Amino acid sequence: MSTPAAEDTGSPAPDTGLHADRVARRTDGRLIVDGVTLALRPGETVGLLGPNGSGKSTLLRLLAGVLPTSTGVVTLDGRPLPEVGRRATARRIATVEQHTHTQTELTVREVVALGRIPHRRAWSPASAVDARAVTEALERAGLTDRAAQSWHTLSGGERQRAQIARALAQEPRELLLDEPTNHLDIQHQLDLLDLIADLPVTTVIALHDLNLAAMYCDRLLVLDTGRTVAEGTPAEVLTPALIKEVYGVDAEVHHDPGHPVIRFLRRGSGTP
Ligand SMILES: Nc1ncnc2c1ncn2[C@@H]1O[C@H](COP(=O)(O)OP(=O)(O)OP(=O)(O)O)[C@@H](O)[C@H]1O
Numbered sequence: 001m002s003t004p005a006a007e008d009t010g011s012p013a014p015d016t017g018l019h020a021d022r023v024a025r026r027t028d029g030r031l032i033v034d035g036v037t038l039a040l041r042p043g044e045t046v047g048l049l050g051p052n053g054s055g056k057s058t059l060l061r062l063l064a065g066v067l068p069t070s071t072g073v074v075t076l077d078g079r080p081l082p083e084v085g086r087r088a089t090a091r092r093i094a095t096v097e098q099h100t101h102t103q104t105e106l107t108v109r110e111v112v113a114l115g116r117i118p119h120r121r122a123w124s125p126a127s128a129v130d131a132r133a134v135t136e137a138l139e140r141a142g143l144t145d146r147a148a149q150s151w152h153t154l155s156g157g158e159r160q161r162a163q164i165a166r167a168l169a170q171e172p173r174e175l176l177l178d179e180p181t182n183h184l185d186i187q188h189q190l191d192l193l194d195l196i197a198d199l200p201v202t203t204v205i206a207l208h209d210l211n212l213a214a215m216y217c218d219r220l221l222v223l224d225t226g227r228t229v230a231e232g233t234p235a236e237v238l239t240p241a242l243i244k245e246v247y248g249v250d251a252e253v254h255h256d257p258g259h260p261v262i263r264f265l266r267r268g269s270g271t272p
Contacts, residue, residue, distance in 0.1 A: 016077070017042055017202055018093065018174050023062050023072035024226075025055075033058050034226035035072065040174070040202045047217035047234075048206040051247055055226040056206040057098060060176045063204060064095045076174075090118035094172035096163045098179050108154065108162050109147040112137050115169030133169045140195060141165035142188075156183035164192065168199075177205040181212065214238055214259045222246060235260050 018040045025033040033055045040046060048056045061067040063074055065081035074081045081089055094115065115137065116130040126134075138144050141161045146154065154162060160183050167175060177196070181189040189209075193216040196203055207213045213220055214234040222230040222237060224246050230237045238260050243251045250265040 019075045020063055021073050023069045025058050025062055026070040032226050036228050038221060042202055043200055044218040045197050045203045047213040047220045048204055049213055049220055050223035054223040056223055057178050060178050064093055064176050065089045087118055092172055093174040094167035094170040095176045096167050096180055106151050108143055108149050111151050111162050112165045112169050115166040133171055137165040137169035140168055157188055160184060173201060175201045175203045179206050210238060210262050
C-alpha cells in the first residue's frame with residue numbers, strides 16, 4: 001500500500017503514520033544518526049541495513065520516541081512524538097529491542113501481557129479483550145504451550161519470540177524490530193519474517209542478513225556511519241557495488257523472479 005499524496009510531494013501527508021524528517025542524534029560529540037529521512041507507507045515492511053555501528057538501533061529508538069532527536073523531527077500522523085506523548089505513542093508503536101531485560105520471575109504469558117499496559121487504564125485489571133489479545137499473540141508466535149513457563153527458563157530463540165508476542169499483544173499499527181531473527185533457527189527465522197510480512201502493520205526491521213531482507217522487505221534503507229547511503233526496493237538497492245561500498249565484500253547478485261539473491265564471494269581467492 002502507498003500514499004499517493006506523500007509520493008507526489010515527497011513530503012509526509014498528515015494522518016499517514018510515522019515519518020522521520022532529517023533526524024540526527026549526537027552522542028558524546030559524535031553524530032551517530034545523521035540527517036535520515038524516512039516516510040513510512042502504511043502496511044509496508046522496510047528493512048534497515050548497514051554494518052555494525054552504522055546507527056540502525058539508534059534510528060529505531062528515535063522512531064519509537066525512546067531517544068530524543070538532536071535535530072530533525074519524528075512525527076506520528078503529522079504530530080511530533082514528544083507532543084503525542086509516551087502513552088499514546090505506545091498504543092501505536094511497538095518495539096522489539098535486541099537485548100531485552102525482563103523481570104525473571106514472570107511467566108511467558110505475563111511477559112506477553114506487558115504489551116497490554118498502554119491500552120489499560122491505571123490500576124484497572126486486565127479485561128477479556130486484553131486476555132484475548134495475549135492469547136492470540138502467544139498463538140501467532142508459536143508459544144501457546146510455553147505460556148505458563150517462567151521467562152528465565154526460555155531458550156534465546158523462545159525469548160525472542162516471546163518479545164515478538166509482547167509486541168503483537170500491543171496491537172500496534174507501527175512495529176519496530178531490531179534484529180529479531182537473532183538466536184532463531186532457520187525455520188523460526190522464516191516463520192517470524194512470514195508472520196511480520198503478512199501483518200497489516202507498518203514495520204521497520206533492522207536486519208543483517210541481506211538475503212532475508214531481499215526476500216521479505218518491500219523497501220530497504222541502508223545506513224553507513226549514520227547516513228542514508230541507499231534507499232529503494234531490494235532489487236534497486238542490493239547491487240554488487242553497494243555491497244562492496246558499504247560492507248567491503250564482493251558479491252554476485254542474481255535476479256531470480258521475485259527478489260534478488262546474493263551470493264558472497266570468498267575473500268582473497270576471488271572465487272565463490
Ligand atoms: N549511548 C551511547 N553512547 C555512546 N555511543 C553510542 C551510544 N549509543 C550508540 N552509540 C554508538 O553509536 C553508533 C551506532 O550504534 P547503533 O547501536 O545504533 O548501531 P547499529 O547499526 O545498530 O549496530 P549493530 O549492527 O552492531 O547492532 C555505534 O558506534 C555505537 O557505539
